[in-house]
Amino acid sequence: MNIRYSLLAAVCLLFLLPTAHAQLPVAGDGGPGPAKSQHLTVQLVSASQTIAPGGTLQAGLAFTLDPHWHVYWLNAGDAGEPPKITWTLPAGVTAGALQFPIPQRLPNEPLMDFGYENSVTFPILFTTTKSLKSGTIHLDAKVSWLVCARVCIPGKAHLGLNLTAAPGAAPSQPAGQLAEAIQLLAQPPPAGTKLTVMGGRSDFVLTLITGHRETTAEFYPFDQDQIVNAAPQTVEPLPNGVRLRIQRAPDLTMLPAQLHGLIKLSPTTAYDLTAAITPGEVAPAAGSKPASSASGITTITAIGLAFLGGIILNLMPCVFPVLFLKGLALVQSSGEERSRLRSHGLVYTLGILVSFWIIVAVLLGLRASGAQAGWGFQLQSPTFIAVLSLGLFFFALSLAGQFELGLSLTSVGGELAQKQGFAGSFFTGVLATIVATPCTAPLMGAAIGFALAQPAGITFAVFTALGFGLATPYLLLSFQPAWTRILPRPGQWMETLKQLTAVPLFLTAIWLAWLFGRLYSPASSLDHMAYLLVGFLLVAIAGWALARWPARWGSAIAAVVLGALALTTSLYSPKDTTLVWQPYSQQALDQARAAGHPVFIDFTAAWCLSCQVNERLVLRSADVQRQLADHKLTLLKADWTQYDPEITKELASLNRSGVPTYVIYPSSQTAPADVLPELLTKDLVLAAISRDAR
Structure with a gap:
């Protein structure tokens, strides 16, 4: 048992290491596919080959798997990683996140995986700005995944879609596997649906009221390390819903404030639900043995x-x-x-x-x-x-x-x-x-x-x-x-x-x-x-x-x-900043500038003392936060704690070789980058915001 778990963990670690991952063979030639890799084929599918400026296009990342092999849901379970996709897009096109259909419980004794066998399509929604130029555009995708059975094998593919941007192009309705995948996405609960969660010493008891009797249910948490994934989930049908008893993770020493997950009532019906956790015990249903007697x-x-x-x-x-x-x-x-x-x-x-x-x-x-x-x-x-x-x-x-x-x-x-x-x-x-x-x-x-x-x-x-x-x-x-x-x-x-x-x-x-x-x-x-x-x-x-x-x-x-x-x-507990800093990427920078937003990039690292001082004394100050919010700057944090070649390249383009580095890209795409000094003051930052975010 320990050998298998160690092997699985080692392969997953290999998948996550950039140096190892870079050596994987890459399937595909930049086209939609299908591209053949070990134990699966992968391709991009779309509802249409045309897209209108200011419109949307539904597409998807589709996997067809060999028997008994699987890929993973958003929360992979005890081990594994969900598929990832990185886009290189033309100006005016934005890709939404991968959406994950209803998963399955996939026993892998003594573990439990959450994922998909046979085939699965992950929907993706593209949106375009009204300024998108007409003509042929290419959407370039770098895809990575982990496919597992008794062992796990990482894979990579280079895929893409060639589309025609045309004013007045009518959006096409998804069909086939893409339409099925969209129908299998978890939905918000209908009006009148109510979920309550009781958190006990050893389990969570979820009571879902739907208005009619439910005989089956499975819970998939969006957050890891909250439940024992491999433990059986006890279902108790109720006249107006269902009660689900789930074993609490033994390392979860404190009850979280809430439980967020997917409750699957059938292979085609699941709700995305969040509920506050109330401490307390719920007695097992009649006929079952209490824990002390058992x-x-x-x-x-x-x-x-x-x-x-x-x-x-x-x-x-x-x-x-x-x-x-x-x-x-x-x-x-x-x-x-x-x-x-x-x-x-x-x-x-x-x-x-x-x-x-x-x-x-x-x-x-x-x-x-x-x-x-x-x-x-x-x-x-x-x-x-x-x-x-x-x-x-x-x-x-x-x-x-x-x-x-x-x-x-x-x-x-x-x-x-x-x-x-x-x-x-x-x-x-x-x-x-x-x-x-x-x-x-x-x-x-x-x-x-x-x-x-x-x-x-x-x-x-x-x-x-x-x-x-x-x-x-x-x-x-x-x-x-x-x-x-x-x-x-x-x-x-x-x-x-x-x-x-x-x-x-x-x-x-x-x-x-x-x-x-x-x-x-x-x-x-x-x-x-x-x-x-x-x-x-x-x-x-x-x-x-x-x-x-x-x-x-x-x-x-x-x-x-x-x-x-x-x-x-x-016991000192400083107030966290109310501003949201997105992780830096060239794609995020390009998209923000294409949309005409000024961009503030904080090149920082956990080991950089000057960075931490600047952040706490200047960037988190109320005056600076208010001005950043009022001028609607896009905030990007380039974390250089571990070496990142993309961040290093961007620093070099700014004639800088280390952190801290602070730069504001004005809203005008023709204006040069405004690189600030290493040591910040509130007046200096406020003046730069006023100067660059007009």
Whole structure:
């Protein structure tokens, strides 16, 4: 299974690499086709050979495939890529995007592809301006695809259409395979159709109301990584529609705001639907087994698994450093009265249990309000992750030896037990619970999943067993201090080992930083992760201050201020620009200029610091955004983060060899390009807009 998946992924990667892709044999000679390639033929079809200025023409990209081979839908499923087409068009002609007919589910064990077998045509709509000159025009297309069966093979073709532009040419109605493909496009839902989506712990439940009973349905998401593509989709017919239960992707830790997809009711009927997701569970239809019963877990079994999982949780990198330091404190305080040591163990256990009871109370409160959360639900909150990661990083710096944090602050170690008494042991239990939330030990998952679906009493019992398991190792040592004799005697080794325990905490902080970025949209995740890393830097400066001036109020106050600043910086969320920047291409530039639009091109790269400063301080400023919008500039972003020969060529034509480069092409096609300086100011950009966008 893994070998096949790896092979498929490797071939898909080959398809995506420009250097490899450039070596593929190219089918076709620039004509409409059909062009023969491996396991398929491809051609361009059109409703007519003429087109009128100011009119439209329906065309399509048609594939005929060998038996058992397929090409892909817009969302390919578990692996693959949809066909792509790049046009070179004469001035005055614009090509719409490829449109994708209703797909099929194509099992490729253990994966699931979404695509087409036998034959498929992807409709394309061309539009022309009224200024289009009469005569023969050529529409040139570069096509690429991935065709798969047990293996995948990338392909390329050079196709084209020769048309006659003639005033008054009447549009022809599509026929044959093109007409069929247009009829198979997903449609907006009819009036009265309603879709609701409930998002649970493990599934989405879609309820589609159409006004009459539906017996079949399939869901195809437009966004990847939201569902388990290969999992069966359970259909429950309703008197006025259908209910569809779909397994949620296990890596989807946070519910998205909405679900956008295609619901296929028959081979010829499908609706393009978007619905907000409401957290909550929907009970399976009568006669089906609930998840807890199907798993075979009983209440006693869940309590036992939770207890064992809690014990194992002590060995997780999140928790072990805290337990280890508490164990060292026990070794150092072994001379105390046995009854006092036992009391400390019981208070430590109470701290863990109280923390777990608070978590359960919050979980049950959320469940009662209709929300949905599970173990680690705190990790869906950016604020919680920022506080936890900054705290763990600060704690790890102390363990690594940058500074002495002060045992009264860390709630660990023997001195805390002596100075702070039982409060130290209690809050050490709280700390152990907090740092345990990012971890899930073996056996925990099934027990917690069972508990969260049960009445409140059973939920409390299972989580109490989990907390008691977490507390058990230290509790046993406190009741049997003689067992500490198997540990080495106190000495310098304790300091060295304490510093080594900083390593798993640093790793946990890194993982939390990664998770922090995942809570935001892909476009802003790296920015938010960078803000959190700046927070780590401020925390490190706070640690330096505590080490430079130990045990002084001034350094403590400075550390608190820096910590607050670190949290504020980590949670900083700047407003995104309201302007839409399109990816740069020569075609996009030519089309905008042909239409008489002024064009602003931002040649930038993620690694270019000056680019980022100019963007945030100037291009995103309210004044510049308003002027760009008012003057209706076409905005193109030429991203040079990775080498792009087309962008390099355009830079060379502007006598520039790097980024940042900013250029405005005036609305007049005869006016020269206005190349701006590398360092921008608002006044400079505003003056250029006023000058070039008249």
